[in-house]
Amino acid sequence: SAVISQKPSRDICQRGTSLTIQCQVDSQVTMMFWYRQQPGQSLTLIATANQGSEATYESGFVIDKFPISRPNLTFSTLTVSNMSPEDSSIYLCSVAGGNTEAFFGQGTRLTVV
Amino acid sequence: GENVEQHPSTLSVQEGDSAVIKCTYSDSASNYFPWYKQELGKRPQLIIDIRSNVGEKKDQRIAVTLNKTAKHFSLHITETQPEDSAVYFCAASRGDYKLSFGAGTTVTVRA
Numbered sequence: 001s002a003v004i005s006q007k008p009s010r011d012i013c014q015r016g017t018s019l020t021i022q023c024q025v026d027s028q029v030t031m032m033f034w035y036r037q038q039p040g041q042s043l044t045l046i047a048t049a050n051q052g053s054e055a056t057y058e059s060g061f062v063i064d065k066f067p068i069s070r071p072n073l074t075f076s077t078l079t080v081s082n083m084s085p086e087d088s089s090i091y092l093c094s095v096a097g098g099n100t101e102a103f104f105g106q107g108t109r110l111t112v113v
Numbered sequence: 114g115e116n117v118e119q120h121p122s123t124l125s126v127q128e129g130d131s132a133v134i135k136c137t138y139s140d141s142a143s144n145y146f147p148w149y150k151q152e153l154g155k156r157p158q159l160i161i162d163i164r165s166n167v168g169e170k171k172d173q174r175i176a177v178t179l180n181k182t183a184k185h186f187s188l189h190i191t192e193t194q195p196e197d198s199a200v201y202f203c204a205a206s207r208g209d210y211k212l213s214f215g216a217g218t219t220v221t222v223r224a
Contacts (some may be wrong), residue, residue, distance in 0.1 A: 031210050042202060043157065059114070092156065096210035102147060104156045108122045 002027050002095050008107030013083055013112050017097070020079045021108045024092030028073035030097025037094040046091075049076040083112045084105070115140040117205050119215025127223050130189040134218045136203035139184065146179060147212070150172040151200045159199045160201075161188070193222045 003026040007019065013019050018058040047068055048056040055068035068078040082085055088111050096102040125202065126132045138146075145164035149157035163170045163177045164214040165196040170177050174193075177185040190197055200219050 019150055032213065035212075042216050043212070045213070046209060094210075094212075101159055101162060102204075102206075102210045102212060103159060104149075106156045 001101070003018075003027055004093060004103060004105040006093055006096060006108060008108055009106060010109040011111070013110065015084050015101065015112055017083055018079055018081045019110060020077050021091055021093075023076045023095075023105055025074045025076070025095050029095040030073075032070060032076045033096075033102075034068060034076075034078045035092045035094060035104075037092060039089070041105040043092065046078070049093075068111045076101065081112065083110075086100055088112045115143060115205055115207075116140070117203060117215045118211050119203050119218060121218060121221045122216065123221070125207050125223060126193050128193060128195060130193055132188075132193055132220055132222075134188045134201055134203065134220075135185060136187070136215050137183075137185040138205040138209065138213075140205065140213075141184065143213075144208045144209070147204050147206075148175075148177060148188050149202045149204065151202065151217075152216045153199075154202070157202060164212040180218075186199035190220075193220075195222050195224055198222045 005024045034046040035043045045058050046061045049068050049070040051070045067079045090106045090107045092107045095106045119136045135168035150160045151157040163179050174188040174191045200217045202217050203215040206212050
């Protein structure tokens with residue numbers, strides 16, 4: 001299975017600032033996704049990161065708040081913009097496709113103060 | 114969109130007993146159903162999955178069953194051990210790996 005490296009693993013940020021989370025995979029994968037897991041909750045899909053084009057966002061998530069890049073088949077970034085305490089969550093990237101099922105990175109635990 | 118319901122929300126079992134978690138889904142086009150185990154502070158880990166062309170799948174002490182007509186699927190853990198204590202999530206997808214998750218089940222195995 002693919003090895004996913006996600007960083008940072010955790011961060012504490014001031015409200016109103018932005019944080020960019022990186023997801024690096026050790027092999028080319030078809031699909032890359034970003035999920036949010038609010039404290040004590042389940043996982044919710046934010047968007048599909050499309051290689052070379054704009055991400056596809058799920059209902060309730062917008063590009064201005066969560067801009068996503070995917071310049072190639074092994075790398076993606078998620079930015080959490082203009083943060084508020086409600087953005088405190090774990091953000092996870094996931095990869096899938098080909099012979100790879102849906103695996104998750106180790107997550108980024110974000111606390112906004 | 115897809116709606117996945119998961120029951121129970123908490124489950125406490127005696128070590129050695131079996132645990133069963135049930136999920137229902139709403140989208141008849143869903144055809145891929147993975148189960149994840151998440152230990153405290155760690156990432157969700159895929160433990161087993163099933164596709165719609167299969168009714169049951171087993172991997173050692175873990176099994177998953179799927180009833181497409183009723184749109185429900187279940188996770189069965191036999192001979193539970195303390196290391197099985199975790200939060201378990203079911204999920205459903207149309208095959209594009211965009212996963213809709215259930216709310217999770219916290220499983221506690223009592224020694």
